[in-house]
Amino acid sequence: MGGSRRPMVAALLTAGAVLIGGLAIGADTPLLARAEAATAVVHTTTAAAPTASAATFGTFKAPGKRLRVGSKGAAVKDLQLRLKELAYDPGKIDGRYGGATQAAVWAFQKIHGIRPNQAGSVASATWKALENPRNPRVLVPKGKPDRAEVDLTKQIVVLYRGGQVRLISHISSGSGIPYCEETEWDGRRQRFCGNSKTPTGDYKTTWRRSGWHKSYLGQLYNPIFFNGGIAFHGALSVPLAPASHGCVRLPMHVAAKLPAMLGKGVPVHVRGAFRR
DSSP states (O other), rough: OOOOOEEEEEEEEEEBBOOOBBBOOOOOOOOOEEEEEEOOOOOOOTTTOSSOHHHOOOOOOOOOOOOOOOOSSHHHHHHHHHHTTTTTSSOSSSOOOOHHHHHHHHHHHHHOOOOOOOOOOBBBHEEEEEEESOOOOOOOOOOSEEEEEEEEETTTTEEETEEEEEEEOOOBOOOOOOOOEEEETEEEEEEEEEEOOOOEEEOOOOOOOOEEEEEEEEEEEEEEEETTTTTEEOOOOOOOSSBSSSSSSEEEHHHHHHHHHHTTTTEEEEEOOOOO
C-alpha cells in the first residue's frame, strides 16, 4: 500500500445505543452509548490492481501469536496497525482485541479467502496473508473514482475515493427472510411486511441523518440512504451472516466516521448473493 498514511480522527461508538433496526432492519432494544476516538485510514493502492507486492503494501513481519477476541498485548497492537495500514478499520490502536478489531479481522479474512469465526481467531493463515495482502476484487472496473461497492457474497463494503481504496468493512445485509412486524407509527398501531432483501443494482447516496434516526421499524445510527428506504447505518449487532431486513449494517465505529467519507450523490454498486 506504499508507506503514506494520513490519520483522521472520528468518534467511535463502542458500547450501547439501540440495536439497529430501521426501514430495512427490525426494531431492537435501547442501550446506553458512549464514544471514544478512532482512526480512519488512507489506502494508497490503485483500485483496479487485483494483487500487490510487498513493496506496494509495505513490509510486515507477523508476530505469529494466536489471537482472538479478549487478547491483549504487543501482538494485538501489531495486528491493529497492519489492518489500519491496509484500510481495514480496527478501531482504537490500543493492543486490546475487541469488537472493532474483530470486525476488521473478519473483513480481511473474507477478502483473503480465510473462513472467519465468532472468536475472530488470528492464526498462521491470517498472519501469512497480512504479510502478503491483496486488494479486494473490483466489482465495477469502470466505476467512478468516488464510489462504494457492496459485495453481498463476501458481506463487505469497499469505499473508493479518488480511485483509491479508503475503507474496507465487514457488513451484514438483508437476511432474505420474509417478515411482518407490528409497531406504533404515526400515532397508531400498524403492521409492516417485507422480504428482507438487499437488492443488487446501481444507486446513489441520497438523504442522511446524523445520530439516531427513528423509522417505522426501529432506529438507525448515522443512516446514509441509497435505495429508497435502504441505507448504510450503524448497528451493535453485525453478525457474520446477513441479518437485516434489507439495509447494510455497519460496525458502530465505521458508521461514526462514514458520513465524513461518503458524500451525497456518490454511486453505490451492490453485487452478488450470499449463500448460507
